[in-house]
Amino acid sequence: MVTLSLKDTAQAVAVSHHKMDEGTHTAKYFPSNDNLIKILEVSSSVATSGSIDPFLCDYDEHHAAPYRIEIILLSDEEWKDVLDKKLRLPDDWDLQYAEDLL
Amino acid sequence: MSEGKLSVGKAFLLQAKEDLHATETLGHDISLSPSTFCMLLQMVFEKLAKAYRHRHTYSIPAQLRHEIAGAHFNKTIDEIIRKNPQKHKYYKRIMGLIRTLEDAQPAIAKRKSVHEPQLEYPWENEKHEICYPAKDFPFVQRLLAHTDDIRTAWEALKFAKAYINELDASIRS
Numbered sequence: 001m002v003t004l005s006l007k008d009t010a011q012a013v014a015v016s017h018h019k020m021d022e023g024t025h026t027a028k029y030f031p032s033n034d035n036l037i038k039i040l041e042v043s044s045s046v047a048t049s050g051s052i053d054p055f056l057c058d059y060d061e062h063h064a065a066p067y068r069i070e071i072i073l074l075s076d077e078e079w080k081d082v083l084d085k086k087l088r089l090p091d092d093w094d095l096q097y098a099e100d101l102l
Numbered sequence: 103m104s105e106g107k108l109s110v111g112k113a114f115l116l117q118a119k120e121d122l123h124a125t126e127t128l129g130h131d132i133s134l135s136p137s138t139f140c141m142l143l144q145m146v147f148e149k150l151a152k153a154y155r156h157r158h159t160y161s162i163p164a165q166l167r168h169e170i171a172g173a174h175f176n177k178t179i180d181e182i183i184r185k186n187p188q189k190h191k192y193y194k195r196i197m198g199l200i201r202t203l204e205d206a207q208p209a210i211a212k213r214k215s216v217h218e219p220q221l222e223y224p225w226e227n228e229k230h231e232i233c234y235p236a237k238d239f240p241f242v243q244r245l246l247a248h249t250d251d252i253r254t255a256w257e258a259l260k261f262a263k264a265y266i267n268e269l270d271a272s273i274r275s
Contacts, residue, residue, distance in 0.1 A: 016249065020250050020253070020254075023189075043192075045191070046192065046257050046261075047257075047261040047264035049259075049260040049263035050263075054130065056131040056132070057133060057249055058246070071249075073257070073260065075260070
């Protein structure tokens with residue numbers, strides 16, 4: 001059994017979500033110092049709730065990697081508001097250091 | 103419309119917001135209690151459907167018991183889909199989840215079979231084993247193992263939040 005790295009796990013999750021939802025056109029990985037995988041996903045399918053609400057989950061699919069994952073899911077409008085600085089990501093989510101997954 | 107009087111629809115909407123807040127709080131870390139998260143999410147959509155249905159009602163109808171949200175919510179979702187055809191697959195996914203949760207509402211599950219998995223209470227399966235939601239409800243088990251399903255649940259939450267905002271703007275209190 002091979003344990004995936006944090007980034008590889010993030011990639012696997014993003015690809016899986018893109019496969020489930022073709023509207024997911026952007027996924028970014030935010031490197032962190034602990035065993036927490038942080039992913040921001042933007043989808044043209046999802047509704048605009050107007051707020052940024054990260055959610056945490058465990059990732060242990062097929063026991064490949066025992067990580068916790070934190071995901072921020074944004075609509076196109078919310079992503080535009082983030083880029084226009086009308087909506088703020090949480091403090092420890094710095095786009096400057098984010099890496100593309102898709 | 104009665105000026106200054108709270109409509110039944112607005113009351114359901116305000117309670118849906120309250121339930122949504124609890125659902126979001128618990129949903130920030132779904133692993134804490136996925137079964138209760140599912141139960142709360144079902145409650146949010148049930149109240150949303152009733153808010154929509156009773157948005158012009160100003161006294162509690164005598165027949166207001168538990169209503170099958172699906173029938174009325176389906177109509178609402180259908181209307182939204184017609185306006186947003188590119189989001190058809192997404193709505194189909196969310197509606198699948200909403201129906202799964204609604205069918206697990208104890209009063210509805212029992213109508214199908216006493217052995218039917220349900221949210222909230224234990225049940226006896228066909229092998230006469232006692233089951234309970236946190237351990238045995240199929241979608242709860244999936245939430246613990248599949249990020250795709252967690253993502254779908256969160257999409258449903260965002261949809262609920264967006265729809266609450268939309269209804270709030272259209273229901274006069």
